[in-house]
């Protein structure tokens with residue numbers, strides 16, 4: 001690292017100092033690494049020779065420290081002098097790590113201060129409407145959330161109850177409501193927490209004899225947002241208390257927003273009177289995103305990392321990861337990490353490998369019919385001929401390739417595969433499989449054909 005930087009310049013501000021650091025870093029790391037891990041870092045404050053920077057999550061810190069600690073230290077010394085130090089501040093939470101661990105974490109605890117004082121909202125500023133991609137699956141929930149955020153407590157959407165599967169954006173959406181209200185009317189008291197934290201805090205309040213304070217704290221809110229309300233199931237006492245808080249707030253025209261993994265009527269084990277109240281306002285579901293929405297989400301996320309991915313790559317990921325947005329994001333992060341670690345470009349091979357890692361043992365939905373269709377299209381053979389007793393060379397090869405790929409790409413038994421090809425028995429399928437397996441070794445052009453077909457099948461083309 002021989003770059004000449006004017007030594008230790010105390011008149012630098014945080015932005016300039018970080019800019020100098022970036023210059024050095026850029027020369028010493030691959031572009032992809034620079035774009036992925038260093039560009040998203042924002043300078044925050046320079047206090048003497050301590051430079052505070054903001055990173056999106058703790059994964060950044062871990063990754064940078066693990067791989068570039070020496071470079072960072074040298075760089076900081078060059079720019080800020082011998083005693084220079086870099087301090088990371090996490091501006092968003094560890095949500096991106098959810099891909100490794102699906103359990104929601106909320107580390108902070110609820111303050112026991114009176115509500116008049118400024119309280120912590122527990123909202124994460126990264127969850128906003130402007131970065132929540134609209135799609136068919138979330139249309140109603142999103143529209144209702146926006147309406148509520150514009151007129152909290154004043155619409156008929158009270159409570160607003162949003163439900164849906166894991167990783168589909170419930171937390172994002174209900175926090176976006178809170179963030180918007182907090183940003184637009186500073187005097188509104190908003191609080192967000194998950195129902196399990198609520199339960200834990202309640203138990204603590206019982207132990208500390210502070211149940212009244214606890215209950216008043218929440219009754220004083222203008223907007224109460226409770227995530228994963230299904231956690232109240234089986235917790236009778238907490239449900240009772242929540243019932244009272246709910247009534248007080250609702251009567252006072254305060255806004256209540258709830259999320260759950262199921263619609264109210266399916267929350268077995270929840271008190272009927274709560275279930276009926278949950279249905280007073282609007283219940284809106286979030287469904288898994290369609291293909292276009294998945295692409296839009298990926299695109300958006302990639303851009304926020306300063307990376308642009310080709311359409312092929314976006315489509316491949318969106319095609320293969322279908323039911324969970326957290327997993328989509330996870331795939332992207334893993335991809336960037338893999339590319340940086342190996343100083344590799346993000347090419348199709350790497351994408352395939354990463355998607356495979358992420359989507360490890362997912363059931364394939366590929367049908368034998370579909371495989372047969374793609375194979376026959378490729379070889380220009382009539383699909384029905386493959387099922388008949390036709391011995392023409394191209395028909396035989398198409399039949400055998402289709403059987404081979406059916407074995408490779410589905411979980412169907414040999415018997416089932418045989419049945420799909422005109423009721424042939426399982427030994428015919430084994431013979432076809434072994435034959436193609438051997439031919440692939442001998443004939444590179446056949447191997448290429450099969451790879452192409454396989455790609456088409458896996459991409460649904």
Ligand code: ADP
Nearest residue numbers: 131132133166167168169170171172297325326
């Ligand atoms: P849930 O609470 O339903 O399990 P989250 O709200 O935690 O899901 O969403 C998982 C991840 O996916 C979050 O990082 C969130 O920002 C992101 N996400 C979900 N839906 C969208 C969307 N429509 N647009 C952009 N990002 C989304």
Ligand code: MG
Nearest residue numbers: 104170171227
């Ligand atoms: Mg959630």
